[in-house]
Amino acid sequence: MAAFPHYPGQFKQAAINMVSRGAEMVEYWHWHTLPYGIENHWGGVLPQSLVPGRTYESFVETAKAMDVLSGLGKLKPAQEVALVLSTASRWAFEFQGPIRQPNGWVDPASYEKTAQSTYEIAYSNGLGVQIYGDNQLPLNGPISEFVAKHPIMIVHSLYIASDEVLAFARRYAEAGGHLVLTPRTGFAKPNNVIRTETQPAGFVDVVGNYNEFSNLTKPCSVVTPNGKHRSLVNTLH
Amino acid sequence: MTKVSLGKGTVRYLAVYPDAELSKFIGTELAAEIGFKSVVTSSSESVVVNSAALADGRNAHFVFNWSWQPAELKFAKPLRSVIDETPGELSAWGVAVFTD
Numbered sequence A: 001m002a003a004f005p006h007y008p009g010q011f012k013q014a015a016i017n018m019v020s021r022g023a024e025m026v027e028y029w030h031w032h033t034l035p036y037g038i039e040n041h042w043g044g045v046l047p048q049s050l051v052p053g054r055t056y057e058s059f060v061e062t063a064k065a066m067d068v069l070s071g072l073g074k075l076k077p078a079q080e081v082a083l084v085l086s087t088a089s090r091w092a093f094e095f096q097g098p099i100r101q102p103n104g105w106v107d108p109a110s111y112e113k114t115a116q117s118t119y120e121i122a123y124s125n126g127l128g129v130q131i132y133g134d135n136q137l138p139l140n141g142p143i144s145e146f147v148a149k150h151p152i153m154i155v156h157s158l159y160i161a162s163d164e165v166l167a168f169a170r171r172y173a174e175a176g177g178h179l180v181l182t183p184r185t186g187f188a189k190p191n192n193v194i195r196t197e198t199q200p201a202g203f204v205d206v207v208g209n210y211n212e213f214s215n216l217t218k219p220c221s222v223v224t225p226n227g228k229h230r231s232l233v234n235t236l237h
Numbered sequence B: 001m002t003k004v005s006l007g008k009g010t011v012r013y014l015a016v017y018p019d020a021e022l023s024k025f026i027g028t029e030l031a032a033e034i035g036f037k038s039v040v041t042s043s044s045e046s047v048v049v050n051s052a053a054l055a056d057g058r059n060a061h062f063v064f065n066w067s068w069q070p071a072e073l074k075f076a077k078p079l080r081s082v083i084d085e086t087p088g089e090l091s092a093w094g095v096a097v098f099t100d
Helices: A010-020 A054-072 A087-096 A110-123 A143-149 A163-174 B020-033
Strands: A081-085 A129-133 A152-155 A178-181 A220-223 A229-232 B002-006 B009-013 B047-053 B059-065 B080-083 B095-099
Touching: A010 A054, A010 B047, A010 B059, A010 B095, A054 B080, A054 B095, A081 A087, A081 A110, A087 A110, A110 A129, A110 A152, A110 B020, A143 A163, A152 A163, A163 A178, A163 B002, A163 B009, A178 B020
Parallel strands: A081 A129, A081 A152, A152 A178, A178 B009
Antiparallel strands: A220 A229, B002 B009, B047 B059, B059 B095, B080 B095
């Protein structure tokens, strides 16, 4: 682990960022850096000498801000976007993910990196995100409530997806939701057996189909529905 | 990238992973479709606004400037300051908090 000095305002900014997304307590580890044992490089509010310095001042500034914010009471973070992730798909992507390393082998962090690019859809526009595991969706609940709560749902590369989850996503759009599906969603069943139906499974009659795919060695442009060309994927490595 | 209507909603299928520019473009379209407008905006790309509801139904707006450059802020309506050290702008790595 690398320990870098904090820049001015970083503590306060990071702490308030967590509060804005629902944190009810922010802790800082640890009070002073140890003069013995392990973890004895920089990292404490106070150095080994216990003489307060820049870090201590930032800590005080942050604590004062937290004191002010506590007056706001309990917060409920905005959640316009439901981002659906799948642990099983992440595991599958560690072995056969869509991003390759310079040596040609798969990048085992493919799921995290592609999820980051998907998260940007919401984050760069100030939309709040609630993350769901695909096993946390209210599959049998009233779909209209879920649409009202999250008018946008991004289903991120659910390579492994059950029929029920795919049907839920479809019902979500039918009920008025804005659904975004990202690559390889619906490709395999929950036991990781590849589906034999035309892809993307469950949506062929809606969005068309594909039967070839690859990863890219350089950025390429994509055409949006209104005919504009956009750049893509040159930052995913 | 495909976008079609389905029932009362829409489906987008991304055949590729978007870079930051394309992600922003898609998100801007989606925000417009659901009628989402941030109360606090900036011409600086480094400014990000997180919002949260208070118990009394008002909203709090947390505004961050993730940059070494100061950023100007624009407000769609008057807000109450909770933390606002440099009114009208955010300093480098600055943060401000407002409520409705």
